[in-house]
Amino acid sequence: MSQFQLQFDPRSYRRTIAGKDVIIHCHHYNARVQRTLESAVAVDGRAIIRGAAETVFAEQIAQALRDADDSEPKLGVAEQLYAQLGYGRLVLTPTPQGRVHATSSHYVEGWLAGFGARDEGVCTFTEGYIQAAIWAATGELVHARERECMARGDAQCVFEIDGGRTQAIAANTKQPVAFEPRTTGEYLRSQHVDEPAIIQALVDMPIHGNAEGLIPAFSVYLANTPADYYNLICIRFVEQMSAHGRDKAAKRMLIADGETCAMNTFRGIMNSVEWEGLVAPMIHEPRDNIFALVAISNGLGWGNWHITAHPSAETIEFESLNGYEALGYREYRGRASDPTCFMLTGVAAGLLELVYGVGTIADRLGTCGTRETACISRGDATCGFAVERSQ
């Protein structure tokens, strides 16, 4: 699996696997973003997810293949990459009936943990991955559609492969961005929290799929997903919703996904054995939790962001030097007119709600609001987030 070796850049906190910057998110975030897109009636959310996965993984899988190999070992490499990234166990060699199957799935686990069983399949992302893998390995253009899914009680996920496709896979077209992130700033630190130790522990941690291709860690299921995928689905979702006059609703929903993710993911992390083993001894007062959680999010590849002001439990401000959402927007679309860091905007509020809020997660949701005060996508030097308790 050496071709999938993680490269970590300690200056930018970027994680790279098989030539792609990857972001570690958990099953909560991935399932919720999927539900947001697929539940919007104005747009075809499944097509957005499938198309983005196909475009991004066609490129990443191709980078992991050796031209001289036959299609069978190439499909094997695509299966290994899928498992290594934490999406599950996929068998890509089609049966005589033209079907491929999966025996474990990050998205199934995420959906069942977050929302319970579903009548329809939940593996839209995997449909796109399969289309990309078959094209990269064999040159054949196909449609993959899930016919059986473990999320609805089937024994395994089964995908029908239809070879009658003529439409090419869209290229992952980005423009180079001349942006040099600032490397330092006036940041608050906790005297108790050893942020470099936390980040180093994360870098040293083998965050790759187990025998089932899943990554159970920090009490959640993690996956390494290319930043390009998240950027494409979010940009296209907002654009398509905008065509129906629903862009504000789309942004609100993506921000809410980030907020919910912060509450659930970080609650899981704070209840994990990893936290107990390394971080809990560093926590001497409630605010230490936020410094530790920000260090963890930096180690997960979300960006190089830090706390700039935290005068009370009612308010906090962050600065992000190279968030993947802002830089991704610049790469795909150029300058934005409005801020584009929906995930970090939601997460910023979720952090305050989780650490200082009272009651259940449901009670705390929506009690803080974030304003993105500056954004690299608009041409600002950094992204800024100001959070205030509103209730």
Added chain:
Amino acid sequence: MIAPARGPTRVRHYACIHPETYKYFFAKHDVLAVWGRLAAIYGEPSVRPGFGVIEIQSERLILRATTGGNPITVIRTRRCTSQDVEALHRVFGFELE
């Protein structure tokens, strides 16, 4: 007078992966032997030194602890059955009251 032997105890613990997650607490002198039995049945534990965690991941159960080995957090996967839990309890010497 010798006090009667006491088995492990457990408390419920939050984990997103499965709602039926528990931490099992063992007597200090028992815990090494418990990990030995777990290794024989579920596979050798792996160590994550950065976070100070030891762990066994099997298809149906995830067993984790800080480096002292005690308590052991047991996370069930979706495939875990009541028979799997009963088998684990026998390894632990744990009895439901």
